[in-house]
Amino acid sequence: MQTKRMTFPGRWLPYALLAPQVVITLIFFIWPASQALYQSLLREDAFGLRTTFVGLENFVRLFGDPLYLNSMKVTLIFSLGTTLLSMSLALLLAVTVNRMIRSRSSYTTLLVWPYAIAPAIAGVLWWFIFNPSIGIVPYLLDMLGYRWNHRTSGGDAMLLVIIAAAWKQISYNVLFFLAGLQSIPQSLIEAAAIDGASPLKRFWTIVFPLLSPTTFFLLVVNVVYAMFDTFGVIHATTSGGPSQATNILVYKVYADGFVGLNLGSSAAQSVILMAIVIALTVVQFRFIERRVNY
Amino acid sequence: MASITLEGLKKSYDGKIQAVKGIDLEVADGEFIVLVGPSGCGKSTLLRMVAGLETISQGELRIGERRVNDLEPAERDIAMVFQNYALYPHMTVFDNLAYGLKNRGFKRHDIERRVADTARMLEIETFLTRKPRQLSGGQRQRVAMGRALVREPAAFLLDEPLSNLDAKLRVQMRVEIKQLQRRLKTTSLYVTHDQLEAMTLGDRLVVLNQGQIEQVGTPMEIYTRPATMFVATFIGSPAMNMLPVDYLKERGANGVLDNLPQGTDIVGVRPDDMRMQAPAQPHLVVESTLELLEAAGAESHLYVRLAGSEQPTVIRTSGQPPVAEGETLRFHVIRDALHPFNRDTGQRTDC
Ligand SMILES: Nc1ncnc2c1ncn2[C@@H]1O[C@H](COP(=O)(O)OP(=O)(O)OP(=O)(O)O)[C@@H](O)[C@H]1O
Numbered sequence: 214m215q216t217k218r219m220t221f222p223g224r225w226l227p228y229a230l231l232a233p234q235v236v237i238t239l240i241f242f243i244w245p246a247s248q249a250l251y252q253s254l255l256r257e258d259a260f261g262l263r264t265t266f267v268g269l270e271n272f273v274r275l276f277g278d279p280l281y282l283n284s285m286k287v288t289l290i291f292s293l294g295t296t297l298l299s300m301s302l303a304l305l306l307a308v309t310v311n312r313m314i315r316s317r318s319s320y321t322t323l324l325v326w327p328y329a330i331a332p333a334i335a336g337v338l339w340w341f342i343f344n345p346s347i348g349i350v351p352y353l354l355d356m357l358g359y360r361w362n363h364r365t366s367g368g369d370a371m372l373l374v375i376i377a378a379a380w381k382q383i384s385y386n387v388l389f390f391l392a393g394l395q396s397i398p399q400s401l402i403e404a405a406a407i408d409g410a411s412p413l414k415r416f417w418t419i420v421f422p423l424l425s426p427t428t429f430f431l432l433v434v435n436v437v438y439a440m441f442d443t444f445g446v447i448h449a450t451t452s453g454g455p456s457q458a459t460n461i462l463v464y465k466v467y468a469d470g471f472v473g474l475n476l477g478s479s480a481a482q483s484v485i486l487m488a489i490v491i492a493l494t495v496v497q498f499r500f501i502e503r504r505v506n507y
Numbered sequence: 508m509a510s511i512t513l514e515g516l517k518k519s520y521d522g523k524i525q526a527v528k529g530i531d532l533e534v535a536d537g538e539f540i541v542l543v544g545p546s547g548c549g550k551s552t553l554l555r556m557v558a559g560l561e562t563i564s565q566g567e568l569r570i571g572e573r574r575v576n577d578l579e580p581a582e583r584d585i586a587m588v589f590q591n592y593a594l595y596p597h598m599t600v601f602d603n604l605a606y607g608l609k610n611r612g613f614k615r616h617d618i619e620r621r622v623a624d625t626a627r628m629l630e631i632e633t634f635l636t637r638k639p640r641q642l643s644g645g646q647r648q649r650v651a652m653g654r655a656l657v658r659e660p661a662a663f664l665l666d667e668p669l670s671n672l673d674a675k676l677r678v679q680m681r682v683e684i685k686q687l688q689r690r691l692k693t694t695s696l697y698v699t700h701d702q703l704e705a706m707t708l709g710d711r712l713v714v715l716n717q718g719q720i721e722q723v724g725t726p727m728e729i730y731t732r733p734a735t736m737f738v739a740t741f742i743g744s745p746a747m748n749m750l751p752v753d754y755l756k757e758r759g760a761n762g763v764l765d766n767l768p769q770g771t772d773i774v775g776v777r778p779d780d781m782r783m784q785a786p787a788q789p790h791l792v793v794e795s796t797l798e799l800l801e802a803a804g805a806e807s808h809l810y811v812r813l814a815g816s817e818q819p820t821v822i823r824t825s826g827q828p829p830v831a832e833g834e835t836l837r838f839h840v841i842r843d844a845l846h847p848f849n850r851d852t853g854q855r856t857d858c
């Protein structure tokens with residue numbers, strides 16, 4: 214590939230042009246990250262008067278802590294649940310929208326709206342809908358004979374946060390799936406129709422495999438979203454409860470650090486999260502480069 | 508194998524755009540029909556209606572004895588070769604060929620045997636494990652043909668299957684398609700806008716214009732007796748020259764134009780029928796100025812302007828004539844070389 218090369222007069226101009234970005238990165242990313250890294254090696258006493266260097270002890274403790282291991286399990290269930298729910302619903306919607314030709318553009322605009330809503334607002338919205346005393350869904354479920362209470366039932370709480378988190382991501386996924394669907398040549402589907410494949414079979418044997426680059430990209434994006442971007446949703450709905458049932462890793466960082474004031478452990482947790490993000494990013498770039506199976 | 512019958516077939520989009528305006532055509536069992544016409548005349552639409560990819564707005568379509576208007580593409584027992592080949596990019600060549608058979612519930616060893624036979628016939632055996640993107644354009648074209656052949660359908664539908672190939676490969680594939688069709692004797696509908704393909708491939712040609720049939724006939728019939736001015740100028744390259752009768756009479760017609768059929772006001776002359784040597788029979792003499800000489804090796808095209816007229820005219824001669832641009836030339840046309848037409852109806856007047 215040919216790259217365009219610009220030459221600048223003098224040496225300072227390129228640095229000057231880069232400077233704002235570099236400064237922002239330093240102040241908002243590198244500095245806090247290094248602070249967290251440093252903090253994770255320290256322990257503060259109960260009154261915040263003395264800090265001592267403890268090496269990797271914070272990490273060792275974390276992996277021996279049943280609460281932390283539970284949080285990992287919860288995060289796994291939550292992010293898989295959210296990803297599966299939002300992606301499968303989004304795919305369903307995208308396929309439906311792709312069929313409609315005329316009303317497509319207005320419809321997609323409507324679909325995008327949830328994405329523009331802040332996670333906390335989305336959380337509050339669902340908090341209302343599922344509120345055990347005043348919400349509509351518990352009321353309806355009650356008529357069906359199910360007593361919904363996410364304040365006492367861990368399962369209900371998990372379901373609630375998954376629904377709330379997935380809902381917000383659906384529109385984003387729909388847009389990508391729609392773009393993916395539209396890049397599949399119509400003639401392939403026609404050829405499959407002539408080849409005697411039923412609509413469902415056409416979808417699973419032609420459309421779905423050809424969508425795999427999009428699907429994979431969204432998979433990573435959604436997992437990252439569910440693991441790191443759902444603080445607001447959790448905070449507004451369950452606050453990690455009941456009894457740790459929805460206390461995902463990101464939320465635990467906050468709860469332990471700012472509520473529990475255990476800064477060393479909290480910092481160690483955020484370092485682990487950082488490592489996970491880096492790993493996911495590497496996976497994504499590796500696979501995207503190979504363009505998945507075809 | 509089957510015949511295909513089209514009766515008053517019409518297609519309109521959104522009730523407004525009339526893409527196909529009533530086509531009647533009887534395709535005999537085993538016949539190779541070429542649909543030819545200018546861009547946008549409805550060739551693809553017609554083919555896709557036969558395939559079942561476009562709904563039929565009006566009229567009846569039968570394949571064999573069956574009315575198939577409302578059948579799904581898969582139930583019509585046809586195979587189609589697309590212009591862009593439409594090979595499944597995520598499947599190997601083998602799977603591309605096998606897909607239709609699998610969907611129809613063929614047994615595993617039947618599939619393997621059929622794919623192997625087809626691959627041998629098309630000489631694509633060595634690519635069976637490759638994906639389409641690992642093939643050249645010509646190889647992809649073969650695979651696309653293979654996918655159509657392997658099912659042994661009642662009819663083949665081909666929509667400009669060679670238009671993505673380079674000139675040399677196109678000639679080669681054209682010959683192969685012709686031989687294949689002779690051997691298999693499968694009823695075929697072939698869409699092209701390439702005249703040479705149309706003339707050489709078809710048992711019969713269907714010339715379409717603006718959603719309607721202009722003429723149906725063997726390639727020779729269409730070339731020697733074009734039924735309309737449109738067909739006359741569309742088939743044959745360079746195109747037939749159209750000379751107004753009044754103009755010719757003014758310049759002295761030697762009685763050649765005396766007994767033209769009723770209503771003739773324009774005559775067509777093929778570029779090869781305007782000769783530089785005077786023949787023995789009675790003939791017209793046309794004077795003109797040579798504007799451009801195009802020497803193409805075995806033949807030359809002379810672009811001339813007729814004396815006292817703005818009419819651009821083309822003449823084809825073999826070899827390279829000893830003439831220079833700007834020179835005044837005389838051409839001779841005998842009576843038998845004239846195709847008489849009526850300008851208003853566009854129809855031939857001597858049939
Ligand atoms: N989906 C559609 N909606 C509206 N009009 C259409 C549609 N498809 C085709 N047409 C119109 O129908 C007419 C015939 O189109 P068609 O594709 O059959 O032409 P064609 O003869 O195959 O041309 P080409 O040689 O360029 O492929 C054209 O005028 C085209 O604009």
Ligand SMILES: [Mg+2]
Pocket residue numbers: 550551552
């Ligand atoms: Mg076409």
